[in-house]
Amino acid sequence: MYLAEEAWPDLRTYFEEESLAIVPLGSTEQHGPHLPEGTDHMIAQALAREAAARTGYLCTPTINVGVSPHHRQFYGTMWVDAPVFRDYVESFSENLAYHGIDRIVYVNAHGGNVEHLREVGRRLHEAETAYAVEWMWDESIPDLVDDLFETNGPHGGPKETAMIQHIAGELVHEDRLAEARDGGLTEFDADAMRVHGARTFYDAIDNTENGVLGDQTDATAEKGAQLFEAASDQLVSLCDWLADRDRAELLPEDHV
Structure with missing residues (x-):
């Protein structure tokens, strides 16, 4: 179920009947010469919507701009300061x-x-308002990521490129993949x-000229x-696990 619709x-x-919500978050920032600036939030949104469709849990609108000042030298990168981001997400x-x-x-897709x-x-958690967990898609399937790619990269690398090729292939500049590799940092x-x-x-520019x-x-x-399929499976399992917990299990422990 998608709340906005x-x-x-x-x-x-x-x-009245459910107590769990899925919140996709990402960034709008440079992802090299070959990927759209919305790469992170597009991945988060696609995974969150998939999990919601498979389970019936509620998915909220996506938070598209995150903490990205380390990409500021590249055109189009957007960000909010970290305290503002934390306060916004808490509210x-x-x-x-x-x-x-x-x-x-x-459901987070931005480191x-x-x-x-x-x-x-x-x-x-401390305020006993809600029990909220951060989930990063690639960290849920590290073995598969390692098996699929010989030379991965933490930003704009083959794992994110492959995900966008699957989710929104028309936005990938396939003719620039070699340029992205050769102008960036491979290792x-x-x-x-x-x-x-x-x-x-x-x-980011301190390490890689093209980001x-x-x-x-x-x-x-x-x-x-x-x-996408493997990460979606992990997300569905996490949501089911969390939904099945008694509220008492999720509250802070009393002082010893």
Whole structure:
């Protein structure tokens, strides 16, 4: 069920009988010369809508702009400051709680949102407003991602390219995949741009001139379909698990 397409009398039954909502979040930021700026929020929205269609749980409208100042040097990147983002998502979640929702799955597709969504979840839990968890699609299927791609990348790489080829292939510049690979950073690991253990970069452009990492030529729509199906299965299972929990299990423990 997609909230924005329903009339309020038809939502009443859901809010009276169910307690879970799916909230897709992403970003609007550069994803190299080959992918649309909406890559992250498009992936999050597609996965959230799929899970809602398969389960009947409520899916809210997508939060399209996230914490992305580290991509600001590239044209078109949009962002909000981290405190503003946290406050907005917390208020958004309190809105759901007002209608009776007490458990939320943040379907997230942007790494820059992760720590902030977890902080919002902590605040909501501490206040006993709702139990909210952050879910990142690729982290739910790491073995499959590793099996499908020889040279992956954390941003604009083959996994995101394959997902958009599957979800919205018409938006992928297939003729620029080699350009994306050759103009970006192919190899990237935890030791990149570190000096004596300290991380020495702040912005994406410090690592990659065109904003992306990995070998984008390794992506196909068929691989994207595999990723989408496997991640959707994980999301459905998470929603079912959370919906089945007794509220008492989700509340903070008492002081010792």
